[in-house]
Amino acid sequence: MGxxxxxxxxGINAIVLIGxxxxxxxxxxxxxxxxxxxxxxxxxxxxxxxRIILHKFGLDQPLYVQxxxxxxxxxxxxLGISFIYQRPVLDLIVERIPNTVLLLLSSFIITVILSxxxxxxxxxxxxxxxxxxxxxxxxxxxxxxxxxxGGLLLLxxxxxxxxxxxxxxxxxxxxxxxxxxxxxxxxxxxxxxxxTLGIGNIGGLFLITRNSLLDVFAEDxxxxxxxxxxxSRTILFRNVLRNAMLPLVTIIMLRLGFIIxxxxxxxxxxxxxxxxxxxxxxxxxxxxxxxxGAFLIITISAVLANFMAEIIYGxxxxxxxxx
Amino acid sequence: xxxxxxxxxxKSIIKFWSQYMESKIGLFGLALLIFxxxxxxxxxxLAPYPVGPKDGDSKAILKPPTSKYVLGTDELGRDMLSLxxxxxxxxxxxxxxxxxxxxxxxxxxxxxxxxxxGNTEELLMRxxxxxxxxxxxxxxIVLASILGATxxxxxxxxxxxxxxxxxxxxxxxxxxxxxxxxxxxARAIGASDARIIGRHILPNVLPLIVAQMVLNxxxxxxxxxxxxxxxxxxxxxxxxxxxxxxxxxxxxxFSNFYWYLIPPGFCITLVVLAFTFIGYSLDQIVNPRIRxx
Numbered sequence: 001m002g003x004x005x006x007x008x009x010x011g012i013n014a015i016v017l018i019g020x021x022x023x024x025x026x027x028x029x030x031x032x033x034x035x036x037x038x039x040x041x042x043x044x045x046x047x048x049x050x051r052i053i054l055h056k057f058g059l060d061q062p063l064y065v066q067x068x069x070x071x072x073x074x075x076x077x078x079l080g081i082s083f084i085y086q087r088p089v090l091d092l093i094v095e096r097i098p099n100t101v102l103l104l105l106s107s108f109i110i111t112v113i114l115s116x117x118x119x120x121x122x123x124x125x126x127x128x129x130x131x132x133x134x135x136x137x138x139x140x141x142x143x144x145x146x147x148x149x150g151g152l153l154l155l156x157x158x159x160x161x162x163x164x165x166x167x168x169x170x171x172x173x174x175x176x177x178x179x180x181x182x183x184x185x186x187x188x189x190x191x192x193x194x195x196t197l198g199i200g201n202i203g204g205l206f207l208i209t210r211n212s213l214l215d216v217f218a219e220d221x222x223x224x225x226x227x228x229x230x231x232s233r234t235i236l237f238r239n240v241l242r243n244a245m246l247p248l249v250t251i252i253m254l255r256l257g258f259i260i261x262x263x264x265x266x267x268x269x270x271x272x273x274x275x276x277x278x279x280x281x282x283x284x285x286x287x288x289x290x291x292x293g294a295f296l297i298i299t300i301s302a303v304l305a306n307f308m309a310e311i312i313y314g315x316x317x318x319x320x321x322x323x
Numbered sequence: 324x325x326x327x328x329x330x331x332x333x334k335s336i337i338k339f340w341s342q343y344m345e346s347k348i349g350l351f352g353l354a355l356l357i358f359x360x361x362x363x364x365x366x367x368x369l370a371p372y373p374v375g376p377k378d379g380d381s382k383a384i385l386k387p388p389t390s391k392y393v394l395g396t397d398e399l400g401r402d403m404l405s406l407x408x409x410x411x412x413x414x415x416x417x418x419x420x421x422x423x424x425x426x427x428x429x430x431x432x433x434x435x436x437x438x439x440x441g442n443t444e445e446l447l448m449r450x451x452x453x454x455x456x457x458x459x460x461x462x463x464i465v466l467a468s469i470l471g472a473t474x475x476x477x478x479x480x481x482x483x484x485x486x487x488x489x490x491x492x493x494x495x496x497x498x499x500x501x502x503x504x505x506x507x508x509a510r511a512i513g514a515s516d517a518r519i520i521g522r523h524i525l526p527n528v529l530p531l532i533v534a535q536m537v538l539n540x541x542x543x544x545x546x547x548x549x550x551x552x553x554x555x556x557x558x559x560x561x562x563x564x565x566x567x568x569x570x571x572x573x574x575x576x577f578s579n580f581y582w583y584l585i586p587p588g589f590c591i592t593l594v595v596l597a598f599t600f601i602g603y604s605l606d607q608i609v610n611p612r613i614r615x616x
Contacts, residue, residue, distance in 0.1 A: 143595035148588030261460030
């Protein structure tokens with residue numbers, strides 16, 4: 001099977017998944033006991049307006065009619081109107097995506113670099129004091145609620161030491177003389193949330209890196225290389241790292257979906273105006289169309305990241321292609 | 324002197340315990356867990372003050388630590404130390420109850436997928452994949468906000484979504500068990516599926532289930548604290564996550580109420596760490612994939 005066939009097969013799989021997620025997303029918001037339409041209509045309305053709006057949006061129709069309508073609306077890019085902002089949900093989400101992507105990608109790079117370095121050191125010095133301390137560090141990071149870590153960093157560095165701004169993505173109403181001063185301002189705002197999410201996610205990835213390196217260390221070809229006297233450094237870089245990268249790339253990509261969860265709480269702590277903060281606010285204000293739309297977008301992104309991981313894996317590992 | 328005869332399972336428990344004793348991380352985790360379970364169980368004796376909504380000291384609102392209130396007070400004038408002691412009960416309860424549900428679903432899905440194979444396996448693993456690919460916390464947020472923020476809803480939401488890891492680990496283990504001679508001979512003498520699963524498969528994967536459960540309690544407590552922090556916790560059950568939610572709510576960050584912010588998060592970290600340490604050490608002993616290295 002060539003890489004093209006694999007891609008098509010995985011692609012179909014991803015499309016089926018997106019379809020299922022869409023269906024789940026439709027029914028999730030209708031499983032409330034009692035009137036299934038309560039979730040879609042703001043509770044602050046009079047009975048009469050409520051009835052008119054229910055009719056206008058087709059919410060008094062049978063479920064299957066509503067479902068067909070929902071799919072039609074989705075395909076034309078309509079995710080509904082926010083109760084609170086009175087604006088299309090899609091617009092609200094799209095204008096916040098760049099902030100979330102910036103936070104996710106920058107923190108992700110920090111996580112990957114730090115956990116590969118620590119994982120490599122730990123696996124190389126297996127069983128040593130350093131290895132044990134790194135494991136304890138990794139497990140501690142795993143146990144730390146990310147939003148609490150963020151709160152502590154904010155309390156110390158921003159409130160007590162006044163080194164970083166406390167909210168937002170840039171200084172409001174500040175006229176920037178050049179692009180550079182704007183970028184510097186954004187980076188200044190980004191630093192703490194990026195470090196929070198970056199360090200907070202190390203735990204799992206560090207352990208996975210260490211374990212997959214140990215798996216490779218146990219392979220026969222590494223033992224052979226050692227036995228014939230190949231220098232350790234050469235073994236490490238030529239044999240071990242190269243072979244361990246394969247499972248690592250996949251796991252790293254798969255964790256994107258997991259990291260999104262941490263982004264919701266981190267954005268909330270730092271008032272970082274991204275999709276996560278939007279989700280938090282829509283929960284607080286019972287703005288269900290926004291919650292439903294944001295959840296759909298997040299899930300589809302996770303499915304796509306997953307799909308990309310599979311393609312990259314198939315590209316790197318010839319065994320997948322020719323099975 | 325009479326010689327004590329040990330039965331099979333007693334021998335394996337002794338062997339297991341001696342292996343476990345070698346893990347310093349595991350012993351530390353166990354000590355930490357015993358401490359927290361003890362403190363939470365006797366919270367009503369140990370707590371210096373009651374923590375009901377009307378029990379606050381109106382003359383000591385949001386006060387930093389003093390000799391009277393060693394960890395300070397909250398916005399209702401309640402003693403932080405007492406809030407922490409009672410909060411442990413709620414957090415541990417949520418973690419353990421949702422894990423019971425997780426273990427049950429994960430075992431049923433994983434064992435049936437591994438044992439029956441074929442279409443059953445295909446269907447169940449596809450089902451698992453959906454839950455694996457959907458980001459966990461956002462799905463919990465959606466479910467919790469639809470169902471409403473109550474103690475039992477939170478347990479349900481965490482329990483019904485957290486079983487994928489257990490299912491996958493068990494499926495892999497059952498797949499390799501199925502090929503073992505003792506299972507084949509059981510099948511050859513005409514034992515039913517129910518008997519093979521009940522008498523041979525389940526006892527063999529039990530240690531793995533326990534290790535998964537221990538790890539799951541930790542991650543359930545973490546999920547519960549995230550949900551509570553986001554305002555989806557039960558206001559009548561003051562878990563540590565709920566206390567943190569109120570801390571952020573009264574602006575503890577910007578007003579520098581460090582005594583309100585630090586203790587609940589510290590306790591969450593320590594308890595989850597206890598479970599993570601124990602689970603990690605158990606996994607080193609019982610997970611054949613790790614043991615081989």
